[in-house]
Amino acid sequence: MLIGGFGNAFAATNIVNNGSFENAGCGPLFDTVFTPDSTTITGWTVGLASIDWICGYWTAQDGSNSIDMSGNAAGSVSQDITTIAGAVYDVQFYMSGNTDSGNIIKQLTATAAASSGPFTYDTTGHPSGTNWELKSFPFTATGATTTLTFTSDEPNAYGAALDNVSVVLSRCPAGFDLVDDACVPSNQNPVAGELVPLNTTALFISSLSSSAIWMVPAILGIAGVGIYFIQTRTHKDN
Numbered sequence: 001m002l003i004g005g006f007g008n009a010f011a012a013t014n015i016v017n018n019g020s021f022e023n024a025g026c027g028p029l030f031d032t033v034f035t036p037d038s039t040t041i042t043g044w045t046v047g048l049a050s051i052d053w054i055c056g057y058w059t060a061q062d063g064s065n066s067i068d069m070s071g072n073a074a075g076s077v078s079q080d081i082t083t084i085a086g087a088v089y090d091v092q093f094y095m096s097g098n099t100d101s102g103n104i105i106k107q108l109t110a111t112a113a114a115s116s117g118p119f120t121y122d123t124t125g126h127p128s129g130t131n132w133e134l135k136s137f138p139f140t141a142t143g144a145t146t147t148l149t150f151t152s153d154e155p156n157a158y159g160a161a162l163d164n165v166s167v168v169l170s171r172c173p174a175g176f177d178l179v180d181d182a183c184v185p186s187n188q189n190p191v192a193g194e195l196v197p198l199n200t201t202a203l204f205i206s207s208l209s210s211s212a213i214w215m216v217p218a219i220l221g222i223a224g225v226g227i228y229f230i231q232t233r234t235h236k237d238n
Contacts, residue, residue, distance in 0.1 A: 016079060051070070078149040100128060
């Protein structure tokens with residue numbers, strides 16, 4: 001049997017819970033959330049001093065809510081995400097700044113596994129929350145759980161603003177292929193034109209039917225929807 005086809009495009013899945021801080025309970029305008037708190041903002045734990053949960057004080061990058069990383073002083077937000085040891089992930093988030101006071105250049109530090117780094121935002125000419133810049137960095141997971149943390153580098157109030165956080169799988173560990181947003185063993189992912197053994201008795205056929213054709217991807221372990229071309233040989237008994 002010859003299986004041929006072409007893969008389908010797919011949108012990478014964001015594994016962050018509530019990356020835009022959109023649950024109810026905020027307002028009006030903003031709430032200052034003090035540490036320790038792991039219940040007010042769904043999915044996130046507030047650390048250090050406090051953060052301001054913004055819900056109308058300025059325009060969010062995504063949805064209605066965002067975070068000022070310094071409430072009455074420097075704060076942090078963190079979340080444990082499920083990962084695969086040895087896999088590479090891409091972190092993306094949007095950054096702005098509270099221009100009511102404080103430094104012109106706002107800074108925060110993002111950390112995941114062994115990767116971390118300061119990120120800056122220049123507020124010059126941009127009132128609070130009117131301009132958002134996309135920031136990103138990769139990390140390699142070292143275990144089944146990775147803690148993603150954003151920490152304010154502003155010692156006082158009026159910090160960097162954070163919104164629309166996402167983490168997506170970008171590369172699998174050695175011996176695995178990335179297929180439809182999942183890591184599958186390399187030898188279990190047939191490619192176009194590859195000869196693949198198939199027990200046709202599993203198709204319940206003496207000649208292929210349209211329903212049997214749709215079963216082929218599942219039997220071969222091919223993930224996702226695609227178009228497959230099937231070539232068969234038949235034998236007629238006398």
